[in-house]
Amino acid sequence: MKLGPDIAVVAALIGDPARANMLVALLSGQALTAGELAAEAGVSLQTASHHLGKLEAGGLVVPRKQGRHRYVSLAGPEVAKALEGLMGLAAATGARRVRTGPKEPALRHARVCYDHLAGELGVLMFDRLEAQGAIAVEGERVDLTDEGAQRLARLGLAPDSLPRARPLCRTCLDWSERRSHLGGPLAKTLMGRFLELGWADREAGTRIVRFRPTGLGEFQAWLGA
Incomplete structure (x- = not known):
């Protein structure tokens, strides 16, 4: 019998490239729309909505409404801390983006x-x-x-x-x-x-x-x- 939290569930949610790009975009601390996150992930709006549903069900993001608009933000600072830690690990192990931006x-x-x-x-x-x-x-x-x-x-x-x-x-x-x-x-x-x-x-x-x-x-x- 395995004891303790199951990290595989959270890892699988973060491990998808599109979802990972969405989560990193939300590290800005700003709430973003599904359309904005779709652009960050390079996927269609329908696909982005599907990914966001999984992230919300997994407790990594939360929806926010303002009038008729629906936004998404990280569920809290612990999610941000975990993402920042993973980015540090990725950098240390050589898992870098092939093309870096001018910024x-x-x-x-x-x-x-x-x-x-x-x-x-x-x-x-x-x-x-x-x-x-x-x-x-x-x-x-x-x-x-x-x-x-x-x-x-x-x-x-x-x-x-x-x-x-x-x-x-x-x-x-x-x-x-x-x-x-x-x-x-x-x-x-x-x-x-x-x-x-x-x-x-x-x-x-x-x-x-x-x-x-x-x-x-x-x-x-x-x-x-």
């Missing part, structure tokens, strides 16, 4: 991983916050320290404005850097604050985050980098 360097530099900052700048933030004692890291557990609370205050984030969810932050394996960046509700709050301050912008239709020259300087100064 690949920008994607590796700074991108969203569902709702938080990833890529070179995401890893830089994690490393600097840990080195300066703003976060305490033990395995996958990450705790915000008193120094970290002061660091957040410099961004105009009061302690009582932070999400009540626990854990407040955690590690997330970065697929391109193959090291940890910061995930969890705190990381989501920080990403939102960077956008609010005008330090960076989201590139429409992609996962790319582009820091403005002055914003990058402010970001690095905040990190002490």
Whole structure:
């Protein structure tokens, strides 16, 4: 008798190339329509709807309605974390796309991983916050320290404005850097604050985050980098 969860079921859902492309597109954190996901997967709308039905039944995506429009998003951050981890494994084992796009360097530099900052700048933030004692890291557990609370205050984030969810932050394996960046509700709050301050912008239709020259300087100064 086999014990524990059956990973084969989830692996089979993710393993189809069309479904995998749809799930990666949803790593942007945005809810997309079946038509948009069909374009991402390179399949017909009917085929995309069939795939989305399987993903929804498997608990990997959830439907969202706004008026007469129906959207789809990832079921939650744990799905995003699993996908990011698989992308890192694929990169490490040589399972790369035959043709890379011109935006690949920008994607590796700074991108969203569902709702938080990833890529070179995401890893830089994690490393600097840990080195300066703003976060305490033990395995996958990450705790915000008193120094970290002061660091957040410099961004105009009061302690009582932070999400009540626990854990407040955690590690997330970065697929391109193959090291940890910061995930969890705190990381989501920080990403939102960077956008609010005008330090960076989201590139429409992609996962790319582009820091403005002055914003990058402010970001690095905040990190002490």
